[in-house]
Amino acid sequence: xxxxxxxxxxxxxxxxxxxxxxxxxxxxxxxxxxxxxxxxxxxxxxxxxxxxxxxxxxxxxxxxxxxxxxxxxxxxxxxxxxxxxxxxxxxxxxxxxxxxxxxxxxxxxxxxxxxxxxxxxxxxxxxxxxxxxxxxxxxxxxxxxxxxxxxxxxxxxxxxxxxxxxxxxxxxxxxxxxxxxxxxxxxxxxxx
Numbered sequence: 237x238x239x240x241x242x243x244x245x246x247x248x249x250x251x252x253x254x255x256x257x258x259x260x261x262x263x264x265x266x267x268x269x270x271x272x273x274x275x276x277x278x279x280x281x282x283x284x285x286x287x288x289x290x291x292x293x294x295x296x297x298x299x300x301x302x303x304x305x306x307x308x309x310x311x312x313x314x315x316x317x318x319x320x321x322x323x324x325x326x327x328x329x330x331x332x333x334x335x336x337x338x339x340x341x342x343x344x345x346x347x348x349x350x351x352x353x354x355x356x357x358x359x360x361x362x363x364x365x366x367x368x369x370x371x372x373x374x375x376x377x378x379x380x381x382x383x384x385x386x387x388x389x390x391x392x393x394x395x396x397x398x399x400x401x402x403x404x405x406x407x408x409x410x411x412x413x414x415x416x417x418x419x420x421x422x423x424x425x426x427x428x
Contacts, residue, residue: 259393260283260392261392261393262281262282262283262388262389262392263389264386264389264390266281266389267281267282267385267386267388267389268382268385268386268389270385271381271382271384271385271386272382275291275292275295275378275381276288276291276292276381277385278381278382278384278385278386278388278389279291279381279384279385279388281385281389282385282388282389282392284388287384291377291381291384294377294380294381295374295377295378298370298373298374298377299374301366301367301370301373302367302370302371302374305363305364305366305367305370306363306367308359308362308363309360309363309364309367311328311332312332312356312359312360312363313360314328315328315329315332315356316329316353316356316357316360319340319352319353319356320353329352329356332356333352333355335348335352340352
């Protein structure tokens with residue numbers, strides 16, 4: 237008979253510690269300060285990198301709007317200045333007005349001259365207004381990106397529990413004049 241000996245080894249007495257996994261909880265103040273220092277850093281800190289293209293697309297659209305409206309403003313202000321001066325060499329307005337150039341004379345055609353001048357002033361005001369609104373939009377978008385980082389950090393670990401119930405119940409409502417009428421009440425109850 238053949239005997240097979242089993243080798244029994246003693247186990248180590250030192251247990252291997254499992255690494256402690258920390259749940260990420262962003263600090264609201266840090267996320268806000270990072271977003272203030274550079275747009276998009278708050279979103280990176282909150283681990284919401286998918287929002288970064290949205291932040292920069294908004295800034296890009298607003299910067300494009302500033303450039304577009306600035307070019308329009310500069311074109312029309314130059315045309316207005318050339319149209320109202322007495323130098324016949326300045327004719328930048330000719331490409332903007334679609335009419336016979338002989339009608340630009342303020343002596344022969346005063347109503348046409350006034351109309352063209354007023355039309356150019358309206359366009360100057362139009363482009364200036366939207367250029368200025370685009371600058372305000374840049375500041376507003378910057379604040380929205382900061383607010384997004386702040387709110388996202390605040391609500392990062394917010395848990396929506398299935399224990400939320402919404403019920404509709406009939407109730408009596410007091411109306412102006414002392415009358416009492418029927419109405420509906422919406423109630424939200426949280427069970428722990």
